Amino acid sequence: MHIPDGFLDTVTIVVTYAIFIMYLAYSLLKTKGISADKISLATVLAAGIFAAQMLNWPLPGGTSLHFVGGALAGILLGPWLGFLTMFLVLFIQCIIFHDGGITALGANVFNMGIIGVLVGYYIFIMTNKLVREARKARILGAFLGGWISVVIAGIACGLEIGFSPACPYGVCVTVPVMGSWHAVLGVIEGIITALVVDYIALKAPYIMQDVGVVRK
Numbered sequence: 001m002h003i004p005d006g007f008l009d010t011v012t013i014v015v016t017y018a019i020f021i022m023y024l025a026y027s028l029l030k031t032k033g034i035s036a037d038k039i040s041l042a043t044v045l046a047a048g049i050f051a052a053q054m055l056n057w058p059l060p061g062g063t064s065l066h067f068v069g070g071a072l073a074g075i076l077l078g079p080w081l082g083f084l085t086m087f088l089v090l091f092i093q094c095i096i097f098h099d100g101g102i103t104a105l106g107a108n109v110f111n112m113g114i115i116g117v118l119v120g121y122y123i124f125i126m127t128n129k130l131v132r133e134a135r136k137a138r139i140l141g142a143f144l145g146g147w148i149s150v151v152i153a154g155i156a157c158g159l160e161i162g163f164s165p166a167c168p169y170g171v172c173v174t175v176p177v178m179g180s181w182h183a184v185l186g187v188i189e190g191i192i193t194a195l196v197v198d199y200i201a202l203k204a205p206y207i208m209q210d211v212g213v214v215r216k
Contacts (some may be wrong), residue, residue, distance in 0.1 A: 001066065001157050001182070002056075002093070002108055005101030016160070017106030024087060030080040030184065041207060042077055042085045049073065050089045054099070067185075068153065070116020071145040071195045075124045079117055087104055090117035096137040107160050111153045118191070119152050120145035138201055140196045146193030149185035154182030157187065 007018075032121050034035035049069035056066045069089075093099040100108045127141030128134075158178030164169030200207055 001068065001112060001152060001178075002090075002100030003104035003157060003161060005103050007101075007161050007164060007167050008104050008107060009082075009166055012160050012164050013103050013106060013184045015106075016110045020106040020109045020114070023083065024109075027080040027083050031084060034081060037207075038077065038081060042081055045069075045073060045076060046085045046088050049086070050092065053089065053093065054097075060124050067189055067192070068112050068116050069189075070112050070125070070153065071120020071142070071149040071189070072196060074117035074121030074149075075142060075145060075193070075197055082117040082121065083113050086117055107157070111157045111160075115153045115156055123148055125195075135198065135201075139198050142194040142197035143190040145190070147183075147190035149167045149183045150186040151191050152181060154178040154185075200206035 009038070049067075049072070052067040054066075054067060070082070070086055073085045077085060085108055090100065090105065090113060094102060094105050094108070123145040124141040127144060128137045131137035131140060155175060155178060159171060159199060160176035161167045161178075162174035167174070197208075
């Protein structure tokens with residue numbers, strides 16, 4: 001899902017960068033005075049997501065398939081610190097490892113750091129409000145959050161590439177490719193997200209107090 005340089009037109013680059021920079025500034029304001037424990041968790045989670053994202057499988061249409069981790073970051077850290085964690089991962093991958101282009105950094109952060117985190121987080125919260133049994137709600141919410149967040153982020157990536165004249169493929173190719181493949185990946189991501197969230201909720205429920213799902 002990391003878009004390389006040369007695949008996006010100027011308008012898409014400018015718009016996604018503008019959204020990303022404004023969201024970054026707002027997230028920094030929302031996380032002022034955050035506890036040292038949360039910062040430590042964000043650091044560890046960033047390292048794990050970074051390692052998982054480095055495993056890439058190439059796809060037709062000019063992009064790749066990999067674990068994202070946005071929903072997991074959002075569920076464990078909340079939408080703002082979760083976003084900052086994903087931004088840190090994507091920024092280091094782009095600047096140091098050249099995984100995703102500098103011109104496409106705004107789009108990559110928008111897809112995985114904003115869409116991935118927010119969709120995963122709010123699906124998890126809504127599921128926990130609708131399902132009465134605590135553990136079932138937690139597992140189902142984390143699974144759906146991980147799965148759907150990846151699918152929507154993949155479709156957004158397909159739209160950005162497909163609408164850009166620089167890309168040789170149109171949306172009729174990029175959106176089905178990204179949407180269908182990430183629907184498959186989303187199942188795996190959902191399972192991993194659910195297992196991790198359930199384990200942490202059972203063993204260290206205090207970590208998830210800010211998310212509002214400390215029920216056992």
